Amino acid sequence: MMDSNMTPHHFTAQVYYEDTDHSGVVYHANYLKFFERAREDIMGTKVLADMWHKHEIGFAIYKINIGYHEGAIFGDRLDIRTTWKKEGHYRIIFFHEAWRPDGKKAAVTCTLELVCLGPNKKLMPIPDLDFLKSKE
Amino acid sequence: MMDSNMTPHHFTAQVYYEDTDHSGVVYHANYLKFFERAREDIMGTKVLADMWHKHEIGFAIYKINIGYHEGAIFGDRLDIRTTWKKEGHYRIIFFHEAWRPDGKKAAVTCTLELVCLGPNKKLMPIPDLDFLKSKE
Amino acid sequence: MMDSNMTPHHFTAQVYYEDTDHSGVVYHANYLKFFERAREDIMGTKVLADMWHKHEIGFAIYKINIGYHEGAIFGDRLDIRTTWKKEGHYRIIFFHEAWRPDGKKAAVTCTLELVCLGPNKKLMPIPDLDFLKSKE
Amino acid sequence: MMDSNMTPHHFTAQVYYEDTDHSGVVYHANYLKFFERAREDIMGTKVLADMWHKHEIGFAIYKINIGYHEGAIFGDRLDIRTTWKKEGHYRIIFFHEAWRPDGKKAAVTCTLELVCLGPNKKLMPIPDLDFLKSKE
Numbered sequence: 017m018m019d020s021n022m023t024p025h026h027f028t029a030q031v032y033y034e035d036t037d038h039s040g041v042v043y044h045a046n047y048l049k050f051f052e053r054a055r056e057d058i059m060g061t062k063v064l065a066d067m068w069h070k071h072e073i074g075f076a077i078y079k080i081n082i083g084y085h086e087g088a089i090f091g092d093r094l095d096i097r098t099t100w101k102k103e104g105h106y107r108i109i110f111f112h113e114a115w116r117p118d119g120k121k122a123a124v125t126c127t128l129e130l131v132c133l134g135p136n137k138k139l140m141p142i143p144d145l146d147f148l149k150s151k152e
Numbered sequence: 153m154m155d156s157n158m159t160p161h162h163f164t165a166q167v168y169y170e171d172t173d174h175s176g177v178v179y180h181a182n183y184l185k186f187f188e189r190a191r192e193d194i195m196g197t198k199v200l201a202d203m204w205h206k207h208e209i210g211f212a213i214y215k216i217n218i219g220y221h222e223g224a225i226f227g228d229r230l231d232i233r234t235t236w237k238k239e240g241h242y243r244i245i246f247f248h249e250a251w252r253p254d255g256k257k258a259a260v261t262c263t264l265e266l267v268c269l270g271p272n273k274k275l276m277p278i279p280d281l282d283f284l285k286s287k288e
Numbered sequence: 289m290m291d292s293n294m295t296p297h298h299f300t301a302q303v304y305y306e307d308t309d310h311s312g313v314v315y316h317a318n319y320l321k322f323f324e325r326a327r328e329d330i331m332g333t334k335v336l337a338d339m340w341h342k343h344e345i346g347f348a349i350y351k352i353n354i355g356y357h358e359g360a361i362f363g364d365r366l367d368i369r370t371t372w373k374k375e376g377h378y379r380i381i382f383f384h385e386a387w388r389p390d391g392k393k394a395a396v397t398c399t400l401e402l403v404c405l406g407p408n409k410k411l412m413p414i415p416d417l418d419f420l421k422s423k424e
Numbered sequence: 425m426m427d428s429n430m431t432p433h434h435f436t437a438q439v440y441y442e443d444t445d446h447s448g449v450v451y452h453a454n455y456l457k458f459f460e461r462a463r464e465d466i467m468g469t470k471v472l473a474d475m476w477h478k479h480e481i482g483f484a485i486y487k488i489n490i491g492y493h494e495g496a497i498f499g500d501r502l503d504i505r506t507t508w509k510k511e512g513h514y515r516i517i518f519f520h521e522a523w524r525p526d527g528k529k530a531a532v533t534c535t536l537e538l539v540c541l542g543p544n545k546k547l548m549p550i551p552d553l554d555f556l557k558s559k560e
Contacts, residue, residue, distance in 0.1 A: 030189075033315060034315060037305045037306065038309065038312050039476075044485045049170045053166075056169075061166065076492070079489075080489070084484070089310070090204065091201030137495070173444050174444035174447075175441070175446075180320065182317070184316065184317035204311075213316045214355070216316075216352070220348070220349050273359070305464075324441060363469050
């Protein structure tokens with residue numbers, strides 16, 4: 017068992033007016049929203065909603081590194097490619113890329129570390145969730 | 153020909169962390185984003201992107217009335233139901249509703265008037281777009 | 289005693305990148321954020337934070353009417369002018385205007401009705417808060 | 425001449441409803457908005473607006489590293505402390521910290537690299553702006 021998944025998960029994020037700024041491209045902070053939507057698609061929204069509403073358990077972001085290489089524009093359907101791995105008992109690392117249609121390389125790349133917080137925001141080991149199980 | 157469409161168009165807007173606020177429900181302004189995504193789905197994003205990037209023509213919002221009846225929460229998949237009609241040569245009116253899963257009535261309702269602006273933000277007649285053609 | 293205040297309250301909202309969209313002006317939904325910041329300035333953030341964190345009481349928006357007359361741009365320092373009145377025991381109505389620097393008329397106007405929700409989102413009478421006391 | 429400024433610049437960012445999410449703290453991406461407001465305060469909004477509207481020159485973000493240590497809540501007035509330095513002809517590096525009221529250490533820390541883009545998004549040397557001049 018590997019506790020990781022290195023075959024990219026694909027999620028489509030469409031660029032709407034709300035995502036752009038007056039320079040004509042997507043506002044830099046908004047890629048973090050696209051990446052979070054992808055993670056929720058991977059983890060399962062119902063799983064996350066139940067963890068939160070029934071057990072007060074949620075994921076918190078601990079660290080983010082982002083690189084911006086090209087600006088996405090209104091109308092782009094971005095392909096968000098994500099791989100991830102569990103590290104130790106307390107951390108999950110996600111590797112996100114945002115690809116523009118017909119892009120030759122990723123427009124934006126991101127490495128993001130998550131930890132898990134229980135009631136009263138107390139750090140707890142990552143629960144044994146389905147998306148962390150090896151696909152092999 | 154009717155220049156209107158009274159059979160609701162359906163669009164799904166999933167409620168993510170980004171959409172909620174600390175009171176536990178969707179932040180009031182964010183429903184306007186869901187409604188805009190639905191309008192772009194209706195009008196065709198490629199049509200809108202081409203209008204904007206090639207001809208500097210875009211739609212601008214002139215008036216909005218919103219009623220809030222129930223708060224949507226994280227994990228909800230909202231059904232955005234939209235009808236619309238053209239009024240005169242210069243206005244399109246959209247009627248949006250956001251329905252929660254298993255909702256007995258609309259959680260949020262919205263009437264929104266659009267006008268069309270050409271280069272230099274000059275008011276112009278609504279172009280003859282496909283989504284305005286009667287479905288009959 | 290009047291339970292209203294018809295001398296406008298002034299609040300400055302600066303337009304940042306985050307507020308604009310690729311059409312070059314402020315994204316329509318973002319004026320609602322400016323108006324909310326003004327209301328919190330009027331009501332007192334500490335009062336609101338205490339109501340929420342200690343008593344689980346908060347204000348919820350019930351209805352909004354907005355009119356858009358001119359687009360604000362990056363760098364504008366908007367003057368948000370607000371008056372308000374209490375109506376009956378359960379509603380407060382706010383009248384907001386966003387003025388651009390050197391504007392001849394309001395760029396955006398908004399009428400907004402608030403109600404008060406206690407624990408479990410139960411409707412309750414508007415509390416006897418300082419900002420509702422007549423200034424006369 | 426140093427092309428750097430290591431005495432922190434202070435900027436206050438108030439946490440409003442719009443900034444929080446349903447977990448009760450500020451949504452992770454929104455600290456990037458606070459940091460950008462601080463940078464615009466440092467650079468001078470009028471300078472930036474003129475660069476953009478008159479010369480089509482703007483700053484673009486190239487890289488960001490963020491660390492999250494504590495969550496800010498509704499009503500917090502965050503002290504955004506910023507230092508910066510120019511590196512070579514093409515890069516400015518900003519060091520941002522968000523401090524909660526009575527915080528013992530920074531709640532969020534961020535290192536951010538900016539480059540300068542001229543018309544057609546072409547990379548250009550950093551202009552000789554006032555905020556880059558040594559204060560000594």
